[in-house]
Amino acid sequence: MSTPGVGEAKLGKKDFVSDQDVRWCPGCGDYAILSQVQKVLPELGVPRERFVFISGIGCSSRFPYYVNTYGFHSIHGRAPAIATGLKASRPELSVWIVTGDGDALSIGGNHLIHILRRNLDVNILLFNNKIYGLTKGQSEVGKVTKSTPVGSVDHPFDPIALALGAEASFVARSVDVETRHLQEVVRRAHEHKGTSFVEILQNCNVFNDGAFANVTEKATKADHTLVLEHGKPLVFGKDRDRGIRLRNFQPEVVQLGNGVSEADLLVHDETNPALAYLIARLGPPNFATPIGVFSAVERPCYDETLNQQVEAARAKTAPDLRALFNRGDTWTVD
C-alpha cells in the first residue's frame, strides 16, 4: 500500500501522493489546493502516519483519497463529529477536516459550529465554490441554478462571520490559485493550537465558473482583494492607495492622500475577534474581499482538557475492576 514514513530521511510532496487517480473535472480548483497541501505537509515535522484527513461528501470531500496518509471519507456533513472522537481520544494525531460549502455549511452546520465552540485542536479546510458540485449544481447563493430557476431567495452564510459567531479561535481565508498565500495559511492553521478554520475560495469551473473571478483575475485582483496582515493598516488597491477607516463605528473605504494617511486607517489585529467580525462583514459590492488570517486567539482545547481530566483521574485512583464491581452495598451468600 504505502511505504513507511518514519525514520526516512526527509519526505517530500510525492510521499503525500496516493496511488489513486485524481478524479476531479479538468480545471477544477481542487487540484491546486491538493497540490499546495501536499507541498506543505512534509514541511510540518509530523511523521506521515500521524496525519489523518477526514471529509464528508462532495467533490471536495474526495480529497482524502488522494493524500497518502490515513483518511476517512465519511458521510455528508459529519466529518467534524468523526474528527472530534478521533482527536479527543488520540490527541497526538494531526487531524484535518476537508469539506465543502454544502457539506460544512448546509447539512453539517451544527457540527461545524460545535467543533469551533469546543475548540478541538484540528484544522478545517472548507473548499467554498458556492455550489454543490457533486450533485450537479444547487446553491444557496442568489443565483439561477437548477433548483432555483428564477433565482434563489436565499441569503448565503458568510463562513467567516459564522465561525466568529461560534467563537472560533482561528479564522482565515485563502484562494485556490494563490499558491503562496494558501501554503502560508495552511501552515499557520497547522501551527495554531485549537480549531483552525480556513475558508478556501475554490473555482468550480463546471457549475459555477468564475464565482471568484474578481479575486483571481490579474486585472481585477488587486482592487478587489484586501490582504490582511497582523499589525498592518487595512490597505488595498493596485496602487495600494485605498484603505478602510472607521467612522462612528462604521467602516468606509477611503482614498489615501489628500490628508488621509495610513495612520487614519483601521489596523489589523488578529487577537481581536470583534475587529475580525467587522472586517468579515466588509466585502463585495461595497468593499474588497478580505483574505488572510482574520483572527487567532488562544483558548483551551477540548481534547487537551479532556485528556488532562482522564490523566488526573488515573493519577488519583488506579483502575481496579474488582473495586468498581464491588462499589456500594454488597453482601455475601455462603
Place this chain on the structure above:
Amino acid sequence: MSTPGVGEAKLGKKDFVSDQDVRWCPGCGDYAILSQVQKVLPELGVPRERFVFISGIGCSSRFPYYVNTYGFHSIHGRAPAIATGLKASRPELSVWIVTGDGDALSIGGNHLIHILRRNLDVNILLFNNKIYGLTKGQSEVGKVTKSTPVGSVDHPFDPIALALGAEASFVARSVDVETRHLQEVVRRAHEHKGTSFVEILQNCNVFNDGAFANVTEKATKADHTLVLEHGKPLVFGKDRDRGIRLRNFQPEVVQLGNGVSEADLLVHDETNPALAYLIARLGPPNFATPIGVFSAVERPCYDETLNQQVEAARAKTAPDLRALFNRGDTWTVD
C-alpha cells in the same frame, strides 16, 4: 375547545390561557415568561387564530400547550424547520418558536442558524437556563453536572454572538423576571420583519438555580447589567457611573467623572451588527451582561420573496394541467 377570537370586542390575557394545567416545577422561570407573553399577545392586533406557537422538546418547549392559540410541540431541535414550512406557505400567520438552550443551540443549532440566515418573518424565544432541564440537568457550561462530574470541558455558545454570526436581522436579550423589559422586547420582536431572535435568561430553580443571580438579584443587578438603548451611550452601574469605551478597538470599562464623560463612550446603534457583536462579547467576568436589542436591521424575508416568486409565476402563466402534461414532444396514436 376554544371560543372564537374574531369579531370579539377585545381579547385579554385570559383569552390566551389554554385549558391545560401548567406543569413546570414551582418557582420555574418559565411561568414568568408565559405570563408576559400572554399579556403581550392580545395587544398585537393579530386575531388569536392567526398565532401559532411551535416548539421542540424540553421544559421550555411545553410552552405551546399553555397558550390558547394554534400550537405544535414537535421534536427535539426541529421547530425552526417546521416553522419555516408553515410560514413560507402561510405568510399571513404570526409564527412563534419557543425553544431552550439545549433544543436551539445543541441539537437544533443548524436549523437555528439557517432560519436566521434565510430571515423568515418569525419570532424565536430561546429560554436559556444554561441547563437541560427536562433530562434532569446536563449542561455545556463549565460546571459540575451529572454528565460532567469533574466539571465540563466545554465552552458554551454565546447565543447572541452565534445569531450575529448567522447574520440574524433582529437580536435581543431579556430576563424572565424583568417583566416590563421582557414585554417590550417581545413586542419589538413581533414588530420586526424578519427573524427575531430573543434570548431570555431563565432560571431553572431545580437544576441550575441562580445561574443569572447577578442579573436578577436586587443587590447586584444594576452593577451587572448593561441595558442597551438605541442612540444612548453604554452606561451602567447602580449610580450609572460606569461606561464602556473603545480604545484601539478594545472595549474597556471606565468610571465616569475625572475627565471621562458620556461623550467618550460607545453609543449603541441597533443598525450596526459589528457593534452588536462587539457588545455581545462583553459580559462577565470583565463586563456586565448586556440586555435589550443588540441589532435590528432590514433585509429581505425568505417567505416574502418566495411568495412573490409564486405570485409572479402565476400572474405570468395560468396553471393548466393539460398544458403541463403535454409539454415537450408528444405524438398521437390513432
Place this chain on the structure above:
Amino acid sequence: MPDGVATGARRVEERDSIVIRFAGDSGDGMQVTGTQFTTESALAGNDLATLPDFPAEIRAPAGTLAGVSAFQLNFSSLPVFTPGDDLDVLVAMNPAALKTNLEDLKPGGILIIDRESFHDQNLKKADYARSPLEDGSLDRYQLFQVDVTKLTTAALKDLGLSSRSVFRCRNFFCLGMTSWLYHRPIEPTEQWIREKFRKTPELVEANIRALRAGLHFSENAELFAVSYAVKPAVIAPGRYRNITGNTATALGFVAAAQKAKRPLFLGSYPITPASDVLHELSGLKQYDVYTFQAEDEIAGIGAALGAAFGGAIAITTTSGPGMNLKAETIGLALAVELPLVITDIQRAGPSTGMPTKTEQADLLMAMHGRHGEAPVPILAAATPADCFTMAYEAVRIAVKYMTPVILLTDGFLANGAEPWPIPDPDTLPEVPVAFRTDPSGFFPYLRDEETLSRPWVIPGTAGLEHRIGGLEKEYLTGNVSYAPTNHEQMMRVRARKVAGIVREIPPTEVFGAPEGELLLVGWGGTFGSIRQAVGQLHAAGHRVAHVHLRHLNPFPADLEGILERYRRILVPEINLGQLVRLLRTEYLVDAIGFNKVQGRPFKVSEIVGRCLKLLNGEEERS
C-alpha cells in the same frame, strides 16, 4: 414519408425490436444522443424503454474507463417492457466505451466506432495493451469503423468553430448515422437543436450539419449494406409523450395538488438520483408550487410537515442516505396525524454506496425504519410512467387518511423513460380536501368512522385553536396522556387506520396463468423484466404468472388468495430479499427470493433461466 427520413436505395430488412446503446465519454453527449434517438423512435410509433447509465458522480478524466457514460434504448413494433438484455447495436465513441460495453453486444451485432479515437493515449487509458481493432477480437461483430471526427470536422469546416466545439458535435454525426440505419425521422432532433442552442446560432448550424452529415454519409458511403425498418407498435390510441420516472413523479404531485385545490409544498435537500424532482418542481411555481431547498433532509421533511399543518399538499423527496435522516420526523407526522408524502428514490447502498446505480433495498427501512410502533402506508411505482400514478395516489391516500405515506421509486425508474399515455386532467380521481371549520363538537382527535382519520384543521381557523405534538395523546381530545390503556388504544387505532387503507387498493392484476406452477411476485422497477420473462414462459406453455405489487403496506386484500393458487412463489428483487421476508411473515408461504445486487436491472433471460430451473425441478428448495 416525411421529409428527412432516411431511406436509401439498398436492402431494407424488417425487425421486431432493436436494442441500441450509445456509449462514450461523459463529455461526449451520450445522454443527449440517446434521448433524441428515443424521441425519434417514439415519433416513429414504436413502443420503447430506456436505460441511462451514468458514471460515478464526478466527471472522470476524459477517455478513462471511469468516465464512460451510456444510454440504452429498446424500441419495437411489439409491447416493450425493458430496455433490453443484449445489444443489437453498440455505438462506442472511444476505446474505454468499447471496453466497458462490449460484453453486452450480441454476437453478430452491429458495432460502430470512431476509428480516430483509437489512438495510443486513449488505448492506454482504457487499459488496452494493443488495439482491439487489430487483434481480431472484434471479429464476431459487424464492425463499422468510421472516421467520425474527421467527417464531422469536414462538415463544419467553414463555420470557424474551435476544434473543441467541433469535437462536441460528433455525437450528432453518430445520431445521423443511426437515424439512417433505422429509418428514424430527424426533424424532432433538428427542432430540439434549434431550441437548445437558441442563443448561439452557430451551434444550431453546426449540430444540424453534423446530424445531416451522418445521415448523408450513411446514405452515400455505402458503408451499411442493409438498413432496418421497425414498424410502429400497436399502441392504444391516444396522445403520448416520453417521460422519465422523476418527471412523472413531479407531475403526479402537481396534478394531485391541483386536483385538491391546494398549494404543493416540497421540502427537499439535493441528492442523487432524487434532485431532478426538486429541479423539475422548482420550475412550476405557477402551479402554486412552493419548493424549499433545505439545509438538510431533516429540515426538508420538517418544513414539509409544517406546511402540512398549514394545509398544503406536503411532500419531501430524497434517496436512501437522506431517508435515514427523515425517520424521526416521519414518526412525528404519524403521531400528529398530518398528511405528508415521503419519496425515496432508491440507489445502491449501504452507506454512500454507488449513488448513480439503482437498487431496491429500502423497502424494509420504509416498513420499519423508525422507533416504536410506527406504521406507514407504502406505495411503489412499477415503471417510469407509473411514477405519475403512484405519486398521485400517495397524495390522495395521505390526505384521506391524514397520514404520512412513503412512495418508493428507484434510480432505474427515475432516469429511465417510456411512452406515457397523457391523461385527461378531468378524469383523474378526485382528491377531496375539506378543512374542518365547525367548532361545535370539535376534538382534535375525533376520528372519521370509516377511515379513522382525524380532522384537518388549519391555523387561521377561528374557534378551533388547538395544540398537537409527539407525546402520546388522549384518544379523543389529543391532550397529553400517560394513561396505560389509552396508550394501547392509540397504538392499535393507528395500526388499524393504516391497515384500513386496504380498501383503497384495486383488485390485483394477475398476468399469465390464473393458477399453476409458479407465481412471480415483484415490486418496483423490476416490473418490465419480470413481465417480459413471464410472458415468454407463459407463451411457451408454462403455468406461470406475474403479480406486481404497487401497494406494499398494507398488502392488497386479495393477495393471500392469489398466492395460494400456485405451487411455488418466486420473488425477484434487486436486493438480498426484502419483499420475500414480508410475504413469508404475513402469509407463512415458502416464497423464495431471486436476488441480484449489481446496481443494474435484471435481464429478462436471467429471470427466465431461474424460472426454468424451478419449473424443471432442478431446484426444489432454495
Place this chain on the structure above:
Amino acid sequence: MPDGVATGARRVEERDSIVIRFAGDSGDGMQVTGTQFTTESALAGNDLATLPDFPAEIRAPAGTLAGVSAFQLNFSSLPVFTPGDDLDVLVAMNPAALKTNLEDLKPGGILIIDRESFHDQNLKKADYARSPLEDGSLDRYQLFQVDVTKLTTAALKDLGLSSRSVFRCRNFFCLGMTSWLYHRPIEPTEQWIREKFRKTPELVEANIRALRAGLHFSENAELFAVSYAVKPAVIAPGRYRNITGNTATALGFVAAAQKAKRPLFLGSYPITPASDVLHELSGLKQYDVYTFQAEDEIAGIGAALGAAFGGAIAITTTSGPGMNLKAETIGLALAVELPLVITDIQRAGPSTGMPTKTEQADLLMAMHGRHGEAPVPILAAATPADCFTMAYEAVRIAVKYMTPVILLTDGFLANGAEPWPIPDPDTLPEVPVAFRTDPSGFFPYLRDEETLSRPWVIPGTAGLEHRIGGLEKEYLTGNVSYAPTNHEQMMRVRARKVAGIVREIPPTEVFGAPEGELLLVGWGGTFGSIRQAVGQLHAAGHRVAHVHLRHLNPFPADLEGILERYRRILVPEINLGQLVRLLRTEYLVDAIGFNKVQGRPFKVSEIVGRCLKLLNGEEERS
C-alpha cells in the same frame, strides 16, 4: 440478630414473598425509600426485583395525579423473576398516590396512608369528591391510617428545622415502619443517610431519627398486630450487590474495555432513560473512560466512530428518538467495518411517546432501520444484571468481527434492579484486540478466513496508511469500486460476516418441558414475567417451556430445532408483534404474538391466563 432489626413481641407470620409499593408525590422521596428498602432486603438475604415508576419528565405540581412517583419491590425466600403483579402492601403518601395505585393492591392487602395528607386541597387535586377514608371504599383492605407528618414532626422537634425540611423526612418514617413490619435491618439505611447528608449533619440526625421513629412507633403503638418474616432465599454462594440495568450496562462496557486494554469512548447525547449511562461513565475516568456529551445523537455516534477508527472501544447510548438519528452513521460503520456498540434503551413510542415508560418496540428498527442492505448483529439483555453480560458481549463481538453491534435494553431494565452476583474480573472472557502493524501483504479489506473481519489498523501506524469511506469498495483493496459483480460480492460478504456470528452464541437454554404443547419465546425485559409464568404452568403439569433470546441477529443455530419440538409458539412482547414477525419469516412457523403496549411490563397472571387459553384449546388461531 443484628442490632436494630425490628422484632416486636407480637405475632410473627412467615411469608414466601412480599410485593410492596411506595407511592407519593415526586417530592416525597419515594425512589430513595424504595431503593433503601431494597438494599435492606438484599442484606436480609432475599431474592428480589424492583420496578421504579416515574411520572412524566417535568415535576408536576405537588399533590396532583400527574406528580405521583412510585417504587415497587418484590422480595422473597424463593427465586424472584419480576417485581410482582399485585401488591401485598401499598404505602400511599397522599390521596393522589392512593388513587393512581390502589387498583393494584390485593384485596385484604396492607394499605398504609398518611392520614393528615387527606385534607380537602389534596383530595381535590386527586379528583376525589369525598375522602376515600370515609366512604367505605377502602373496607376490603387492611387500612392503617398513620399521622406520619405529626409523628415525624414530633420526633424532630428540637432540631430547629424548617417545616419543609421536616416534611421531607416523612419518607424515612415510613421506611422505619415497613422495616419493622418485615424485619428488615435498618443499619444500611442509616449508613446511607450518613454518607448522603455528610455535609449537613442536622439532616443526618433528622433522617435517622425519622427512620427510627417509624420503627419504634410500629414496635410500640401496637398498630400492626402481626409482623412478617420472609426467610432468606437460597441463592448461589458468592458476593452480591443490587444493580440497575443502566449501571450494569455501564460496568459491562468498562469491563470489556479494560479487558481489551483499550480506552473506552462514549459519544452520547442525553435522553431519557439512557442518560444515566452517560452520567455513570462520566464518573469513571480513571478507567480510561472518555465521555463526550455531543451536540446531538448524530455527533454522538460520529465521534464514537472516529474514536473506533483511532483504536478505542467505542460506544454510543440513546433511546428510540435518538436511534433514528444514528441510522446513517450505523450504515457508514458497517461499510467501513469498524467496531462500535450502539445501545438503545427503549422507551414508549412512537415519536416522543411516553419517555419515562417502557416498551420493546425498536427491534425491527434495529434490524432494518437503515437504507440499503445493512445487516448488524443485535443483542438484547434479559434482566437488569444481564445488561452487564450483554454489554460486555456486544463489545467482544464488535471487536472480533469489526462491525457495529446494536444492544437493546429498555426503560424497565434500565431503572429496575436485582441482585448481581459480582463477577471475578479475572474470569471474564478475553477481548483480544490486535491492531495490524505489519505492512507486508497488507490490504485494508483483507479478511480473516473464519470471521471474515478486516484488519484493524489505527492511524499512527507507519507504512499502513490507507483510506476508508462509505462508497462501495473493491473486495480486497478497499478502493472505490462501481463494478457490478464486486458490489454483489461485497453485499454478500457483509451479510455472511454477520450471519457467521452465530458461532458466538451459546446453546439456547430451554426452561420447562423439553418438548410439548407450548413454547414461549421472549426477548428483553419480559424475561422475568415469562419465566415465572412458565414456571407456574410447568409446575402445574403443563408441557410448557420458555426460551429467552438474547441474540436477535443472527438467531441461535439451535433455535429452529427447538421451535419444531412444540405444537404452539407464543411470543409475548411489549409491542404490537416484532420478534414474532422475525420468527415467522425466518422459520415459517405459525408463531402467535401476545402483545401489550401500556408502558409497563406484563403481569405474570396475564401470561399465565393467555397460556391457559391456548392450552385449553379456547383459542386455536390468533
